[in-house]
Amino acid sequence: MSNSERASHAASLAIKDVCAGYGAVQVLRNVSLDVANAQTVALLGTNGNGKSTLMKCIMGMVRPSAGSIIATLDGVDHDLVGMPTEKIVDLGITLVPEGRRLFPRLTVEENLLLGAYRPAARSRIADNLAFCFEAFPRLAERRNQLAGSMSGGEQQMVALARALMTVPKILLIDEPSVGLAPIFVSRTIEKIGELKERYKLTVLMAEQNFNQAIRIADCGHVIVHGHLEFHGRTRAELSDNEMVKKLYLGA
Amino acid sequence: MSNARFATIALLAGVLLIVGAQWIQNDYFFNAAYTVLMYVILSTAWNILGGYTGYVNFGTAGFFALGVYSSIVLWKAFHPPLAVMIVVGTLVAALAGVGLGYLTMRLRGHFFAIATLALAIMLFTFVTNWDYAGGARGAYVIVPREVPFGFARYIRYLFSVMVLLSVASIVVARVVERSRLGRGLAAIRDDELAAECAGVPTLKLKLISTALSGGMMGLAGTTFPFFISFVEPVGAFDLRYAVNAIAMPVIGGMTTWLGPLIGAVLLGTVQQLVQVTISSAWNLLIVGLLLVGFVTMAPEGIMGWVFAWRRRRARRS
Numbered sequence: 001m002s003n004s005e006r007a008s009h010a011a012s013l014a015i016k017d018v019c020a021g022y023g024a025v026q027v028l029r030n031v032s033l034d035v036a037n038a039q040t041v042a043l044l045g046t047n048g049n050g051k052s053t054l055m056k057c058i059m060g061m062v063r064p065s066a067g068s069i070i071a072t073l074d075g076v077d078h079d080l081v082g083m084p085t086e087k088i089v090d091l092g093i094t095l096v097p098e099g100r101r102l103f104p105r106l107t108v109e110e111n112l113l114l115g116a117y118r119p120a121a122r123s124r125i126a127d128n129l130a131f132c133f134e135a136f137p138r139l140a141e142r143r144n145q146l147a148g149s150m151s152g153g154e155q156q157m158v159a160l161a162r163a164l165m166t167v168p169k170i171l172l173i174d175e176p177s178v179g180l181a182p183i184f185v186s187r188t189i190e191k192i193g194e195l196k197e198r199y200k201l202t203v204l205m206a207e208q209n210f211n212q213a214i215r216i217a218d219c220g221h222v223i224v225h226g227h228l229e230f231h232g233r234t235r236a237e238l239s240d241n242e243m244v245k246k247l248y249l250g251a
Numbered sequence: 252m253s254n255a256r257f258a259t260i261a262l263l264a265g266v267l268l269i270v271g272a273q274w275i276q277n278d279y280f281f282n283a284a285y286t287v288l289m290y291v292i293l294s295t296a297w298n299i300l301g302g303y304t305g306y307v308n309f310g311t312a313g314f315f316a317l318g319v320y321s322s323i324v325l326w327k328a329f330h331p332p333l334a335v336m337i338v339v340g341t342l343v344a345a346l347a348g349v350g351l352g353y354l355t356m357r358l359r360g361h362f363f364a365i366a367t368l369a370l371a372i373m374l375f376t377f378v379t380n381w382d383y384a385g386g387a388r389g390a391y392v393i394v395p396r397e398v399p400f401g402f403a404r405y406i407r408y409l410f411s412v413m414v415l416l417s418v419a420s421i422v423v424a425r426v427v428e429r430s431r432l433g434r435g436l437a438a439i440r441d442d443e444l445a446a447e448c449a450g451v452p453t454l455k456l457k458l459i460s461t462a463l464s465g466g467m468m469g470l471a472g473t474t475f476p477f478f479i480s481f482v483e484p485v486g487a488f489d490l491r492y493a494v495n496a497i498a499m500p501v502i503g504g505m506t507t508w509l510g511p512l513i514g515a516v517l518l519g520t521v522q523q524l525v526q527v528t529i530s531s532a533w534n535l536l537i538v539g540l541l542l543v544g545f546v547t548m549a550p551e552g553i554m555g556w557v558f559a560w561r562r563r564r565a566r567r568s
Contacts, residue, residue, distance in 0.1 A: 061447065089450030101445035103438050114438045117431075118450035166450055 011073050011092065011169035011202045012037045013058070018067035020057050027053045028064070028226045035170070040196055040203040042217035044210055044244070050226040051206035052098055055174045058204075059095045060085045073169055090118050092169035098206075099178055100159040104148025108139055111147045111158055115165030124167070132161040135195065153184030160191065171196075173205040177212060185212055192216060214238055254429070258422045265418040269411040273403070279527075281410040285478055287519035288413040289471050293492060294499035294511035295420045296467030299427060301497065302505030304460045305440030307364045310351070311496040313371030314465045316487040317344040318472025320378055323390050323482060327383070333399075333412065337473045344469020345462045347374075352461035356454055359443070375488045389483025392476040409474055416474075420467050424508040427463065436460055468496075491535060495519075498538045502545050504554025513553050 013035040020028040027050045035041045045051050056062040058069055060083050069080040071093060080088055103111050112132055116125045133140035136157045142150065147158055156176060163171060176192060177185040193216035196203050207213035214220060220238045222230040232238030252260075272284070293311060300306050318340035325336050347370075355366045379387045394405050402408040427433050435456045438446035447453050476482050495518065503514025518541065522534045549555055 059448065061444070084452075084454070085447045086450050086452040086455075089448070094450075095448045097444055097448050101442045101448070103441035103445065105441055106437060110434065114434060114446070114451065115449045117435060117438075117452075121450070162449060 010037045010075065011071070013093075013170055013202065013204065014068075014070045014072070015054070015058070016068045016070075018054070018057055018064045018069060020053055020062055020064040022062075026226065028057070031067070031223070031226070031228055033221055033228060035202055035204050037202055038196075038200045039218045040193070040205060040216055042213040042220035042238075043204060043206040043223060044208070044213060044220050044238075045206075045223035046208050049223045051208075051223060052174055053226075054223075055095055055098075055172050055204075055206060058088075058093070058172060060088050071170060086118065089166055090120065092120075092167065093172065094163045094166045094168040094170075095172040095174060096159050096163045096176065098174040100152075100155045102147040102155055102158055102162070104146065106147060107144050108147055108150070108158055109143040111162050112139075112165050115162035118166060121165060121167050125165075128165050128167065132164055135164070135198075136161050151184075152180050153187065156180060156184065156188050157191070160188075160195070164195070168201065170202045170204070173203065175206055175208065177207060177209045185209060186215075189213070189216055210244065254422075254426050257425060261418045261422055262415075265414045269414050272410065273407065278404055278406060281404075281406045283520075283523040283527075285406065285410050285413055286523060287516060288410070288417045289475070290495055290499060290515040290519040291417045291512055292413075292420045292471035293468055293496045294503070294515045295417075295424050295508065296464050296471065297496040298500040298505055298508075298511045299424060299436075299467070300460050300464035302500050302510070303428065303433060303436040303440065304457065306359075306457070306460070307497070308367045308464065309364050309493050309497075310367030310369075310371040311468055311493040312488045312490065313367075313374045314344045314347060314468035315472040315475075315492050316371075316374060316378065316484070317347055317465075318469030319475045319482060319487045320384050321469070322473045323392060323476050324384055326392055326476065327390070333474065333477070337412075337416070337470065340473035341466045341470040344472075345466030347469075348461040348463070348465020349458055351465065352458040356457065371488060371493070375484055378487070379484045385482065387484060389481055389486075390476070392480050392482070394477055394480055405477070409478055412474055416470060420470065421508055421512060423463070423467070424511075428508055432456065432459065491538075494535065494538055495522075498542045500552070502541055502552055504552030504557075506551075507554055510552055510554045517553075 015031060015033045018028055018031045019026065031054060043051050043054065053062055057064050058080060060080060064081055071078045071080055071091060073091060078091055103114065112129060113125065116122055116128060121128065138154060139157055139161055147155065173192060176188050180188060189212045195201065205213060214235050217235065219234065220232045221228045222243060230241055230243050232241060238244055293315065297308060297311055300308050321340040321343045322336040325331055325339060351367065351370055355363050358366055378384060384390060398405050398408050400408065402411065435451045438449065438451050439453055439456060443453060499514035499518050500511040502518060503512065504510030518538065521537060525533050525537060545552060
């Protein structure tokens with residue numbers, strides 16, 4: 001399969017007035033956010049502000065109490081609220097979960113094969129595997145190693161590759177930097193940027209490492225206590241903002 | 252080895268075992284072997300949910316008793332052939348498995364284990380108060396006078412049926428283990444959230460797993476009334492079924508079909524020997540000691556040793 005074939009889809013995400021929580025605790029309050037086709041949007045915020053909850057809402061793992069989440073894929077609108085997770089993955093929306101969450105007792109290759117569980121991905125499994133090993137040569141060397149025995153940076157690569165095995169159009173990435181050494185953080189971020197450019201993916205990335213995230217983001221939102229407090233349309237706008245300075249740079 | 256080839260070899264081994272055993276004069280052998288085979292099925296069944304999928308089920312006795320009691324009720328009502336009771340009892344228990352899966356689909360870990368225990372207690376209460384099935388008094392089953400297929404005694408016939416049912420269970424477990432379904436179950440066991448992210452239909456797979464596991468536990472119980480001829484709820488719901496069904500895969504190894512088989516044959520045989528030489532009161536104590544020993548010293552079970560030995564040998568050569 002050629003790269004242009006992978007990239008021929010238009011995909012965008014429109015989140016409108018989403019409220020969500022766990023039991024009596026409300027985590028998200030009226031969150032509205034757009035991810036345009038082939039853009040990388042950064043969702044910035046420190047721990048406990050609702051980044052992962054928003055990711056889980058999109059993936060159908062947490063059901064919003066109000067609001068809508070619409071994915072537009074090849075000109076067709078899909079309402080994601082109330083849809084089971086496997087259907088959402090089937091549409092071509094995949095989450096790289098926080099903390100990587102590999103299957104530690106399976107090999108690298110088995111981890112990747114599980115990424116291709118959905119029917120559409122299964123028929124092209126050999127192509128996709130070759131493609132992942134091309135994108136991550138290191139994983140080809142280690143295909144028979146147990147995923148749990150790899151370093152954090154390598155595990156993040158497996159997690160990214162596993163997500164790519166589903167042939168996503170929209171890629172959600174929850175805190176790719178968590179628990180990684182600084183050198184691996186910057187490499188991981190570069191890799192995400194590279195993959196996105198190469199395959200024209202639409203990316204929503206939650207991250208608390210502000211300086212790293214804005215290296216590849218087209219625009220960004222700052223989330224504070226479950227509410228989007230600031231929308232930076234460009235990188236410059238984000239880094240100039242007072243709130244960002246206060247939250248991240250200690251000014 | 253392909254699935255068809257494995258099934259053929261397993262069936263051949265089963266038939267050989269049945270034919271060979273007919274030379275044994277002592278009928279008590281068949282009583283003991285029946286019990287061991289019953290545990291082979293129970294622990295193989297438990298392992299599909301507990302070992303492959305990672306959901307610990309304490310309610311084995313409940314599913315087993317469903318198989319037992321569906322046979323009793325059918326026998327009282329229609330006197331059907333044994334094959335009919337085997338199929339119906341398995342389906343009833345499989346249905347209960349699906350029900351359990353639905354009710355507990357959001358539970359994990361300890362919570363799931365407690366729910367399974369509760370299910371067994373609920374079924375126990377139900378059966379105890381069901382007069383038609385014997386209620387708390389228990390039910391007698393008169394074993395048919397004529398023995399099918401020319402076996403010398405009914406227990407020899409039952410033993411042969413159990414051999415075939417064990418073969419079937421083991422073949423099913425191995426097919427599951429090596430299929431896409433098995434890989435999906437392993438993903439759920441390792442990390443359910445990640446499995447969902449990868450597009451594994453976790454709920455559907457868990458329901459298949461609880462149905463298969465529950466159904467096979469019921470299967471192990473369908474012939475039981477004809478084995479002991481008098482069934483009362485306390486015996487059918489005995490805790491030792493649940494304990495053994497967990498201990499045997501843990502001791503044998505939970506990642507392959509071979510583990511529960513080894514665990515059941517080993518532990519089941521030891522229990523039978525202790526029962527005739529010392530006392531059946533020692534059985535649970537022995538299980539407890541072995542369990543503590545294995546969990547602390549060999550958490551991967553006997554198959555874990557085998558794998559480690561193989562890895563070492565592969566590295567040396």
